[in-house]
Amino acid sequence: MRTTAAITAVQGYLPDFVLSNAVLETMVDTNDAWITERTGIKERRILKGKDQGLSVMAVEAVRGLCAKRGIDVMEIDLLICCTVTADHVFPATANIICDKLGAKNAWGFDLNAACSGFLYGLTTGSQFIETGKYKKVVVVGGDKMSSIIDYTDRATCIIFGDGAGAVLLEPNTEGLGIIDSILRADGSGCQYLHQKAGGSSRPSTARTVENKEHYVYQEGKAVFKFAVTNMADVSAEIMAKNNLKSDDVAWLVPHQANKRIIDATAHRMGLDDSRVMVNIEKFGNTTSGTLPLCLWEWEPRLKKGDNIILSAFGGGFTWGAIFLKWAYNS
Numbered sequence: 001m002r003t004t005a006a007i008t009a010v011q012g013y014l015p016d017f018v019l020s021n022a023v024l025e026t027m028v029d030t031n032d033a034w035i036t037e038r039t040g041i042k043e044r045r046i047l048k049g050k051d052q053g054l055s056v057m058a059v060e061a062v063r064g065l066c067a068k069r070g071i072d073v074m075e076i077d078l079l080i081c082c083t084v085t086a087d088h089v090f091p092a093t094a095n096i097i098c099d100k101l102g103a104k105n106a107w108g109f110d111l112n113a114a115c116s117g118f119l120y121g122l123t124t125g126s127q128f129i130e131t132g133k134y135k136k137v138v139v140v141g142g143d144k145m146s147s148i149i150d151y152t153d154r155a156t157c158i159i160f161g162d163g164a165g166a167v168l169l170e171p172n173t174e175g176l177g178i179i180d181s182i183l184r185a186d187g188s189g190c191q192y193l194h195q196k197a198g199g200s201s202r203p204s205t206a207r208t209v210e211n212k213e214h215y216v217y218q219e220g221k222a223v224f225k226f227a228v229t230n231m232a233d234v235s236a237e238i239m240a241k242n243n244l245k246s247d248d249v250a251w252l253v254p255h256q257a258n259k260r261i262i263d264a265t266a267h268r269m270g271l272d273d274s275r276v277m278v279n280i281e282k283f284g285n286t287t288s289g290t291l292p293l294c295l296w297e298w299e300p301r302l303k304k305g306d307n308i309i310l311s312a313f314g315g316g317f318t319w320g321a322i323f324l325k326w327a328y329n330s
């Protein structure tokens with residue numbers, strides 16, 4: 001049997017500070033009923049403290065991951081950090097995470113595919129396992145969205161939260177692990193969801209700061225339309241491609257951007273709520289973090305051989321789906 005890449009452990013990290021809808025009501029012109037009805041979000045976590053970047057959360061997740069699997073950090077061959085909120089523009093946060101962990105045998109890189117980052121990272125990481133090049137690849141998905149959110153903009157500040165998750169990929173010869181993936185991108189979507197300044201096309205100046213160009217800019221309605229169609233389409237497509245009927249799918253792991261997008265995707269796949277991972281009410285949209293954080297929370301309920309579909313849509317635009325067979329019982 002061919003060697004596949006299987007997830008053999010998953011670990012998440014969420015900061016302690018809870019930002020509830022009730023508190024947001026005191027900050028911007030919004031209310032709990034609107035946020036709950038339009039997004040499904042009740043609260044989100046925020047990483048507080050001076051000089052605390054994404055790596056703080058990622059290190060906790062990867063350290064816990066290695067402890068859980070009983071491996072030394074020196075065994076990690078490669079670490080891929082999927083994020084849009086790297087500690088610095090350069091160097092890569094993957095390097096910082098490895099340094100803080102003492103993972104001296106690993107190399108790594110950051111991967112920016114916004115909310116689809118974890119799908120892109122999992123697919124990329126799995127290639128190094130499938131070819132036999134490496135035995136242990138860590139894929140981190142996480143974002144400190146609070147670092148790029150304007151807390152006077154009610155259209156975006158109610159949606160996003162901070163958090164990170166990590167998985168370990170190892171070779172599998174039982175036919176388990178990542179079976180298939182479909183990844184898509186359409187750069188023309190940039191206009192609807194991006195950060196205007198701070199990159200090489202528009203470097204930071206006093207003016208860009210004054211104009212609030214370092215925050216998330218999102219045309220929510222437009223993004224919603226693309227997201228709801230493409231996430232449902234690609235999820236149905238990967239099922240058809242792999243001859244999966246609704247009854248064959250144990251779990252859908254959807255990106256947590258909006259409960260209405262999740263519901264539309266599940267409906268299209270013919271899945272009822274009992275087989276859909278949803279924690280958006282507690283953590284909001286953690287961008288690259290949503291998928292590993294769901295897997296982490298549901299890990300005790302997952303069974304060896306379960307057919308799982310991960311699916312996401314995000315800035316870029318980027319979107320896609322992964323079909324994997326869960327490789328272990330907890």
Ligand code: UT7
Pocket residue numbers: 029030031034035038039115154155158219220221222223224227256257258261285287313314315
């Ligand atoms: O994860 C990356 C990809 N991102 C997504 O998938 C996000 C996709 N978009 C969405 O989830 C939704 O579009 C939002 C949650 C961002 C917004 O929901 P919506 O139902 O599309 O609302 P809208 O922007 O069309 O606004 C509807 C109304 C407007 O008022 P009027 O013009 O109808 O009087 C807004 O001004 O709701 C108003 N509104 C709010 N009201 C209370 C907008 N934000 C708020 C708010 N509280 N926070």
